Amino acid sequence: MGSQKFERSICKVCFSDCYSFLLVLNLLLYSFPVLSQDKNIMDNLAERLHLQTTNKPKLSVYLQTSKGIYETGEDLWFKGYVLDAQRLLPSALDKTLYVQLEREDNNQVVLQEKLQVGNGFVDGHIHIQDSLRAGNYRLSAYSSRSFNAGSKEFHGFRKLKIVERISTQPKDTTFLGQGRAIKNDSIHFSVFPEGGHLVSGILSTIGFKAVDAKGLPKDVLGTLYENDKPLLTFKSTHAGMGRFLLTPNSNKRYHIKLKGPSPQQVYILSGIKTQGKVLQLLNTPKEELVFKVSQSSSLKKESVYLRVQIRGLVYTIAKALLDKETIIKIPLKDLPQGIAEVTLFNESLKPVAERLVYVNHDQKLYIKAILDKGEYLTKEESKLRLKVTDQNGDPVVAHLGLSVYDQIYKTPEDCKTIESHYQLSTQLKGTLYNPGYYFDEKNEDRKQALNLLLLTQGWRRYVWNEQSLKAQKPLDSLYVKDHVEGELAYIKKRKNTTKQSMVVIYNPLEEGNETFIPLDSLGRFALTADHLKMGRKLYIKHFGTDRDRIQVTVKDPFNAINKIKETKYNSYPLAIIAEKEAYNESDVKAWASIQEGVTLDEVEIKGKKKRIYRDKYLSKLDSLANLEMTERTSDYVCKLDNFLNCPFHRRSSESKKPVEGEVYKEFMFLKNGVWITGVVPIGDYVFKNPPLPPYHYPHLSEADLMSKYNLMSTEGYSLKKVFYEPVYDEIEQTNGFPDYRNTLLWKPDIITDEKGEATIRFYCSDINTKFIGIVEGVGISDEGFLGTKSFEFFVRKRK
Helix, strand or coil, rough: CCEEEEEEEEEEECCCCCEEEEEEEEEEECCCCCCHHHHHHHHHHHHHHHHHHHHHHHHHHEEEEECEEECCCCEEEEEEEECCCCCCCCCCCCCCCEEEEECCCCCEEEEEEEEECCEEEEEEEEEECCCCCCCCEEEEEEEECCCCCCCEEECCCCEEEEEEECCCCCCCCCCCCCCCCCCCCCEEEEEEEEECCCEECCCCCEEEEEEEEECCEEEEEEEEEECCCEEEEEEEEEECEEEEEECCCCCCEEEEEEECCCCCCECCCCCECCEEEEEEEEEECEEEEEEEEEECCCCCCCEEEEEEEEEEEEEEEEEEEEEEEEEEEECCCCHHHHHEEEEEEEECCCCEEEEEEEEEECCCEEEEECCCCEEEEECCEEEEEEECCCCCCCEEEEEEEEEEHHHHCCCCCCCCHHHHHHHHCEECCCCEEHHHHHHHCCCCCCHHHHHHHHHHHCCHHHHCCCCHHHHCHHHHHHHHHHHEEEEEEEEECCCCCCCCCCEEEEEECCCCCCCCEECCCCEEECCCCHHHCCEEEEEEECCCCCCCCCEEEEEEEHHHHHHHHHEECCCCCEEECCCCCCCCCHHHHCCCCHHCCCCCCCCCCCCCCCCCCCHHHHHHHHHHHHHHHHHHHCCCCCCCCCEEEECCCCCCCCEEECCCCCECCCEEEEEEEEEEECCCCCCCCCEEEEEECCCCCCCCHHHHHHHCCCEEEECCCCCCCCCCCCCCCCHHHHCCCCCCCEEEEEEEEEEEECCEEEEEEEECCCCCCEECCCCCCCECCCCEEEEEEEEEEEEEECC
């Protein structure tokens, strides 16, 4: 090994879809130069992975909400982050975010909206109706380039709890990894040889994981036996996971017994290869990864390649000449934070060992939240200073979301953060348990625990693994688009009718915003973000005549979303808490502050039934239609006798038009025992003139109005609402109206300045309790820089 030389070359590789990345070739060579053949091999290893990433979504969505528990009648505030799935930077690719609020128990969608995305960020709100049934809900978000791939897992949602009223704080919860476990005798125990397999005669690291019958982590203590004799003991060190070292012998038998209530259960350690190669991570210092590559002495000397990729982008390929064993060092300077898949290839470019390792853990947003006080009086002004830096203390321009709310509305079961979402949950298949643990600086063992997690997950669980990417197939016909599709079709068309080439879309509440949309040869058109942002309710008008029957339709994008959802399952991290200490709504009594208010008895108001158009524009069209019908009606009223359609006095200067709602009389005479109307009697006759029901012109439904004026309506983007932030003077602080806001601040669009700083002011309410603040965000120009920070303070009642 002492005779080895280290050479590096750097080249830039660009592919057809305009993705370019830095490919760092760290070459460990004996005394021969870098050949063009080596470069071609390395380019091939990089490109063959990159070509598979076309099956993966280009973007990834994360939702941040103003709190975790909501009461009916409140507003649910949320922010969406739409990031490049590989670089974890805000993306401007998608302009539309589709949002659904759905019940967790039966997947019923209770509300859905479209929102405009601006450069990777979007914020909105949903009003929770009083009629909404209490329970567990999901707030889900979809975009065109984040929801169309063949992946079976869906991560783009946030779990919420909706209650009618809340009063007491949910009981404290205890994570299983921090000292309390769920009792269960049944254990599922798995072992994971580092690199993928064990080779006889080569020292290997073996990771293990134990879960109970519910799939939850279980701490264990066990013994490894060799030929039925105890060889070593081991125990889990974090969330049922641990590891031990073993030099296996293919001629010997190995099994494991766990200490506990079921000692008779034996786990066989099999699959030991007689010869092969082993990849072992020796250490993970900040500057470089150090791997030992070993092979059986019976194998010939050959060149091997070590490829390092993160989220489908190859950053490093190293070449080494392997005899018995060799050391390969991978510099970390140019790698982003995240899960790196390290794959060992033999001379034939066949993968022979793989390992997942987390790199550059400290490369993140460091957020400081500094309050001017630790305790405030009710309705007092608070000043919060935010400062964001990188791991070196240099300022970072970041896009942040901030919420400050009463601690009682925090969901103990929700452990999802922007860091755990993008760096772990969306990168690994299967359920993760309390992933926020690995990013919380309070946990000194978080890096070691994360290394255990990746050792026991296995490289096949990495969503960017080459084999996993190959197995994914894009959906053929079911896909979500960033625009809304429409179509104009002729139900009946005259021979000489000129084919329409466009339709017009407009918001009738805004003057001069009519926009023409071209039709393709099949009559199809697209409503883009520029159209959808024109207003909440939009109208599309075609230019057909009365003799043509034309139908304009707009596809509901949520139909495609709902269809795709059937092919996926929802994946959400679990905060392992003791069942008896989970929040239970039945334990919650009415909020004490409600008693200070006044509750009104239910009042039922009845009135005359009347046709009402809620839409102002339709009301205007209805009035125009009524005016037109008034002008064209053949009905008339005799001014002399007030008869409707009087047979004696036909339409003349002595007649008038009927008035809506007026009561008129009808002339009738008796002939052969039958009462006749509408004609003049001959000879003597007996007559009567009974009153008619109030006169009404023909009723036009909404559909009638739309058809009459060649219109159809569609929904644009949801309207933005401003979060209410009161400002109190000294008099209002002591003698003003009561303020029972439980969310003091929701600010989803904070952007730090060039110093990485932002200052926010807000006022407390009359609730005297502990409040918590959550800040999350992403670096605007720094790849993979994510961060979250929480803080707390108390509000005391004024004397």
